[in-house]
Amino acid sequence: MPTRDEKVAQIEAALRGRFFANVPKVVKAGREGWTEDQHDLDRLSRALAAYALVGRCEIDDTTAAGAITDGSDDGGIDALYFDRTGNRLVLVQSKFKRTGTAPAQEEVLKTINGVKALRARQFNNFNLAIRNRLDEIEEAFDTPGVRLEVLLVFLGDAIGPHATDDLNAYRDELNQFTQVMDWQATGLEPVFGWLIAEQAPAAVDDQITLENWSGITTPRKAFYGQISAAALAKLVEDNGKALFERNIRHYLGSVGVNTAIEKTVRTRPGDFFYLNNGITAVAETITPAAGTSQRCAFGFKKLSIVNGAQTAGAIFNATLAGNVSPDAKLLVTLIEIGNGADDIGLKITRARNHQNVVRGVDFAALDPNQERLRQELAAAGITYFYRPSAEARARREDAFTLEEAAVAMACLAFKVRSAAELLQHPRPINAVDFVVTAKKEIGRLWEQDGTLYGQLFPATLSGVRACRLVRIYRFIDRILADTERSENSYYRRMFFRHGRYFIMAFVALRSGDVMSKSQLEITAADETLLSQRTNELSELIYSATEPLQTLKGYLAIFRNLTDAQPLAASVLQRLAEDDARRLATQQLQGAPQGVQAADTEKRN
Incomplete structure (x- = not known):
């Protein structure tokens, strides 16, 4: 697991890569003697304010960067955003200090006074960045039920007791009759948690149609039947790599047997069912529709192809050259594994893939530690390939x-x-x-x-x-x-x-x-x-x-x-x-x- 300093380094790399293009150096009165290091920390603090809005309000980076208000006469408010979906006006004070220093009491008091001035609509006291947001601010204040959320974001663990008392006192004052205001101190761990959560693979909740199918119910549910190659290609197109999250490999490209699969599905579609081993997929839940034994739709939660990534990738690649005949079909086995209470998913992946030619490194994909490393690195803009794939073969600095x-x-x-x-x-x-x-x-x-x-x-x-x-x-x-x-x-x-x-x-x-x-x-x-x-x-x-x-x-x-x-x-x-x-x-x-x-x- 990363140390505190390593978490700070990953956050810093993410802020630079994602926000610096839209968060330029600001040279203004009072900053003439600043060093480049001071300007750099200032940009990081403003980028952190923007990222706090990304993490808290789930908006995109560009929108968040546009919400930065930091500068002279900002009233201690470094970013501001009216979250209409959440019915809240979010006001951010940020501090990027690698040492983890939290906002001091006087800085928190400045933010409290800035919020008071906004609520009193004393807008002339603020800088142009905030005055340019007056329509947004007044809309928020005029919307019934809108909450004010003061968000302090920094790279430490907690703010001091005096600053906490000041925030609580102001919150209690505003919330005398109804909840109007809340505040939150967001330190290193939540910020790092946002970064990692963004890298989690997307769950594939989808459906496919099986023909000539059957199934069993004990000791666990499983279904098997034919799926059209075109339907499988559409599944790959819609979900990408997330569809192979439990597999030991991603698609390796048009190499070796994959080229033969592409050729067969295009030139001999009627024979494809007999010449291909088919695919195996697992899902947390499988729900059949009211179909017939000849044709039925199946819905899935957290679907993953655990064997057959090369077949699925080759079929999708074949569709890029033109439509695939509806005669091209293949065998699919679908197994319901539940919510991960046991390791049946891993056992299925390992057993089904041992029937093919694989290398020892391929099974590292089943180690959850590797996925953790991938997510940490992705948060810092680094791609880590722990599953073999066509993309992994290209040497890149990042x-x-x-x-x-x-x-x-x-x-x-x-x-x-x-x-x-x-x-x-x-x-x-x-x-x-x-x-x-x-x-x-x-x-x-x-x-x-x-x-x-x-x-x-x-x-x-x-x-x-x-x-x-x-x-x-x-x-x-x-x-x-x-x-x-x-x-x-x-x-x-x-x-x-x-x-x-x-x-x-x-x-x-x-x-x-x-x-x-x-x-x-x-x-x-x-x-x-x-x-x-x-x-x-x-x-x-x-x-x-x-x-x-x-x-x-x-x-x-x-x-x-x-x-x-x-x-x-x-x-x-x-x-x-x-x-x-x-x-x-x-x-x-x-x-x-x-x-x-x-x-x-x-x-x-």
Whole structure:
């Protein structure tokens, strides 16, 4: 799960990506001496006010940005919106402070006085942004039953007791005869909750028509029959990826057997039923209409295709080239699984897909932890593909896959352990074990029944950390790949080709200051440190491997724990000696004894 700082980082990334285009820097009287950092925080505070309206009133980002009133003479009201559906006038005061500082009592009093002035219709006291909203404000005040809702939004936990007392006193004053006003303090957790809730997959509540169908009722309801290919294509068109939420894969595109499915459904529609395995779908509830055994409509709540995503995707793709014949039909099995009280849905997905050729990584889609990571990253504008799909194959800066995350975690998330540490009971997690596995049997990293997957993707892993490590991994990998291409010596080329993961583990060991930051972005300063350390450590490790060159190749060394662990011990010894020499030099020169050339912060 994300830490507090990581939640702030995700919120900040979302505010920048979603609102900064409509929330420009404001330069006006009183702000002439502001630094760019001050202007940046001001934009973030105004963006947070807009997002509070998105989360509270369920309006779009553009409308919310247009409701910002922050500025001079705003009466402590940073955004204002008449929610006609909810019959309320929402008044927002926002404060974006990464430290979590809540609005102070004087700031809350300013907002209370601003609300009083609005209710007294003393509009000349306000800035142009508020005066431009007078029609909206007066409509709200003239509508019977409208409530005033004061929303304080910030990145802390709670406002202070004095500010709370002031708000309660004003609320009680207005609500003497009927409920007119309420207030709400919205801190970090609710704001982060809004972001995550937006990323939850949409439920598919739909219906399909089955022909020549039958069913059973015990031990649970299930129906099976024929569905037309055209009807299935329409279901895919209407619902998109949400239709495959319980599946282990999305549509992989026009590759391999999918191309054959497309061709068959177009050219041999009458044979399609006999040549295709059909699809399996589950739903929370299945409700048949009053049809006949020859033809009946079925309604669904939370429908998902758990086997047959490639068939469904290929049929939809085929319809893009023209209408599909009504003769094209396929078998569908529909199973009612209830509201998730047991794991029957997972069992059905796993069993039905084991009948096909699948990889171990495909079943990671059944891990709810992966969906949590996807939602966290989506909130910050990052796409995380934990289900194989055609889209996942394209390399993008703002996206990464489960496989890439697993390798990045294996190389960068764990500490290189000394021989003494490995003798402890219980034996601690060792980075060398992971980098050797990644080099030798990379598929074991995401093997669901293995011991490594749970260590790479624990429940404590946040989306921010996963993304940061992937970006660091990509950066170091580019450095090492470029170095390999530039080398003329055969031994050095092979060292940089096969020792890449091993080198990364030591860069991570010496770069706790960079690895541990709760930020998505890798700064230029971070890159400078990583580049310097990668080059220095590569040479140190290469020097340690030179005595082994005549004994075996680098591929064998780095994929064999028997060779890699002694090598790691040798490198650790050299680093300790270098640190000791550097410390002695600093002491002789009068440097502070606490200074170290590299950060060796301990990591799990």
